[in-house]
Amino acid sequence: MAHYKKLIAIISLFLATVFLLFTHLETVxxxxxxxxxxxxxxxxxxxxxxxxxxxxxxxxxxxxxxxxxxxxxxxxxxxxxxxxxxxxxxxxxxxxxxxxxxxxxxxxxxxxxxxxxxxxxxxxxxxxxxxxxxxxxxxxxxxxxxxxxxxxxxxxxxxxxxxxxxxxxxxxxxxxxxxxxxxxxxxxxxxxxxxxxxxxxxxxxxxxxxxxxxxxxxxxxxxxxxxxxxxxxxxxxxxxxxxxxxxxxxxxxxxxxxxxxxxxxxxxxxxxxxxxxxxxxxxxxxxxxxxxxxxxxxxxxxxxxxxxxxxxxxxxxxxxxxxxxxxxxxxxxxxxxxxxxxxxxxxxxxxxxxxxxxxxxxxxxxxxxxxxxxxxxxxxxxxxxxxxxxxxxxxxxxxxxxxxxxxxxxxxxxxxxxxxxxFTPNGKRLAVRPKIIFTNTSVELGQRLVVTTDMEVLNFSLIRYGSATHSINTDQRRIAMQPLPLGDCSSIEQGCQYEMLVPKDPGIALPGYWMLFAVDSQGVPSVGHTVHLSISSRS
Structure with a gap:
């Protein structure tokens, strides 16, 4: 058995294993x-x-x-x-x-x-x-x-x-x-x-x-x-x-x-x-x-x-x-x-x-x-x-x-x-990622953003869709969102629900399309969910 395990270990140095993680957006x-x-x-x-x-x-x-x-x-x-x-x-x-x-x-x-x-x-x-x-x-x-x-x-x-x-x-x-x-x-x-x-x-x-x-x-x-x-x-x-x-x-x-x-x-x-x-x-x-x-x-x-x-x-x-x-x-x-x-x-x-x-x-x-x-x-x-x-x-x-x-x-x-x-801490596999089950597809600045995830997460980030040439990308910027948990997150069927306020100032939350990421306590992000931020029609 020891000889067999050693053989497998040697082979693993030369043979690669392909891991796939399927998401609703793409395959990593x-x-x-x-x-x-x-x-x-x-x-x-x-x-x-x-x-x-x-x-x-x-x-x-x-x-x-x-x-x-x-x-x-x-x-x-x-x-x-x-x-x-x-x-x-x-x-x-x-x-x-x-x-x-x-x-x-x-x-x-x-x-x-x-x-x-x-x-x-x-x-x-x-x-x-x-x-x-x-x-x-x-x-x-x-x-x-x-x-x-x-x-x-x-x-x-x-x-x-x-x-x-x-x-x-x-x-x-x-x-x-x-x-x-x-x-x-x-x-x-x-x-x-x-x-x-x-x-x-x-x-x-x-x-x-x-x-x-x-x-x-x-x-x-x-x-x-x-x-x-x-x-x-x-x-x-x-x-x-x-x-x-x-x-x-x-x-x-x-x-x-x-x-x-x-x-x-x-x-x-x-x-x-x-x-x-x-x-x-x-x-x-x-x-x-x-x-x-x-x-x-x-x-x-x-x-x-x-x-x-x-x-x-x-x-x-x-x-x-x-x-x-x-x-x-x-x-x-x-x-x-x-x-x-x-x-x-x-x-x-x-x-x-x-x-x-x-x-x-x-x-x-x-x-x-x-x-x-x-x-x-x-x-x-x-x-x-x-x-x-x-x-x-x-x-x-x-x-x-x-x-x-x-x-x-x-x-x-x-x-x-x-x-x-x-990746997992040992680097051998792709990490299990939190998933955003539901959130707003659009929200006005200064209003609540409500998000449901499939597991407990630590925080959220909004990152604006980017465009780049010649080392310049004036579109990308990140907003660190601090969520307020709604409930105790004990029901797997219902998921974990959070709410947070989108900044009111358009100079900070520049209106347009953003990717919302949930990030767990290990720093593993979800797949981004597209959210459109807009200025209130009442402004």
């Missing part, structure tokens, strides 16, 4: 290797090939599918036979692991290197990019793009965010439409007014306040602002410039300095995520002083917002294990932040100096820990999004200008990372 699959403790490191799934490089992506709230897009060609922009005023798109279904054939849009809008955000009704707005002045809106119901009003000026490499009043704010973007302050006017802020269905200039929201001092000069200085919608239709700019600012979007706009991000330098192509919106907490990591040919940093800071336009608190915290530029940061239901990919020395369209070991930051310890090593580098032009089953979708990297000097930098694929919290 992993190959078990007894040499690895997945509860510490997490697990990378097998890569899935695409016919395009997913430079940008957005999670769609009704179907839970992911819209992906590149340039007008799948592996290069402005290549031979290029029509830069078109965009190649595809749909990925995480449940079935299927991908549609790429479709070339005919809107005369090259949506490569654009601004991206989702509105209160879950519609994706894409602005500028290669076709610098255009606006396109993705309608999930018809799976089609709709032409929107043109911006007041052309932009590319800009950022935008949906405001607490439903309008959309953008600033910067000298990659396309002319270099601001050189051959065109400075690219100050502008706002899409939902009532007027038009873009209007906000000359008081001055781009000069956010400029970096990179080696490429004006061309790169106004790119990829870290924007956060906040109270009373205000916008907080956390970076990448060392200088932070507030923007007041009322009337013609105003700019209010928010001081420096501690002793941090400019951090172009770094990351900033609002992991606790109720407390106004933002984590910033990485970046480099210049867009390219520049050493990345390991720096990390926590910024705490209070009232709009007040100076925030800034705290330098323990640094990441690895320097990163062009990385992606994703908020998880537990409040932890998954940081993936990037490079230690900023260079576009190459995997040299790739950071292959992702990290997980804990808001409780305020420390970073290393996770399972990646098999595929994710550098410039990569993306990452949280999926409703609490895994992370990663993909892309490469997509060079005209042609790639190194074709191995092109990554026409997706890969799913299963975080450590989805």
């Amino acid at each position: 699959t992993f190959v078990y290797d007894p040499r690895i403790n997945y509860s510490k490191l997490g697990h990378w799934g097998a890569p899935q090939s695409l016919a395009l490089i997913p430079v940008a992506g957005a999670l769609l709230p009704h179907s839970h599918k992911v819209l992906l897009w590149a340039a007008d060609q799948g592996d290069v922009f402005q290549g031979k036979g290029s029509d830069p005023d078109t965009t190649l798109t595809a749909i990925y279904d995480p449940k079935t692991k299927t991908i549609t054939d790429p479709l070339l849009s005919n809107l005369r809008h090259g949506m490569f290197c654009p601004g991206v955000s989702t509105d209160f009704e879950g519609n994706l707005m894409v602005t500028g990019g290669k076709t610098a002045g255009r606006t396109s809106i993705y309608n999930e119901g018809s799976h089609s793009w709709i032409v929107g009003p043109n911006m007041t000026m052309g932009r590319g490499y800009h950022s935008q965010t949906t405001l607490s009043n439903g309008n959309t704010f953008t600033i910067g973007g000298s990659w396309s439409g002319g270099v601001g302050g050189d051959d065109v006017a400075l690219k100050d802020g502008e706002m899409f007014d939902t009532k007027a269905n038009a873009w209007t200039k906000l000359p008081g929201c001055t781009v000069e306040a956010i400029l970096t001092n990179g080696e490429l000069g004006k061309f790169e200085s106004d790119n990829h602002a870290w924007l956060f919608a906040w109270k009373n239709a205000s916008v907080f700019q956390a970076g990448p410039s060392r200088a932070m600012n507030w923007f007041n979007t009322h009337e013609s706009g105003t700019t209010i300095s928010a001081g420096a991000r501690a002793s941090d330098a400019d951090a172009m192509n770094g990351n900033a995520v609002m992991y606790d919106a109720l407390q106004g907490k933002i984590l910033t990591v990485g970046g480099a002083p210049s867009y390219s040919l520049s050493k990345a940093t390991r720096a990390a800071h926590i910024i705490t917002l209070g009232a709009e336009y007040d100076s925030p608190e800034v705290e330098a915290i323990e640094k990441m294990h690895y320097p990163r530029a062009y990385s992606n940061a994703v908020i998880l239901p537990t409040g932890d932040v998954f940081i993936n990919g990037g490079v230690s020395y900023a260079m576009q369209w190459t995997d040299k100096n790739a950071s292959l070991v992702p990290e997980l930051w804990s808001p409780r310890s305020q420390k970073f820990r290393k996770l399972a090593r990646m098999s595929i580098p994710r550098a410039y032009h990569s993306m990452a999004l949280l999926l409703p089953d609490a895994t992370v979708l990663t993909g892309g990297g490469g997509l060079c200008y005209t042609q790639c000097a190194d074709l191995t930098a092109n990554h026409m694929d997706l890969q799913i990372f299963t975080p450590p919290y989805l």
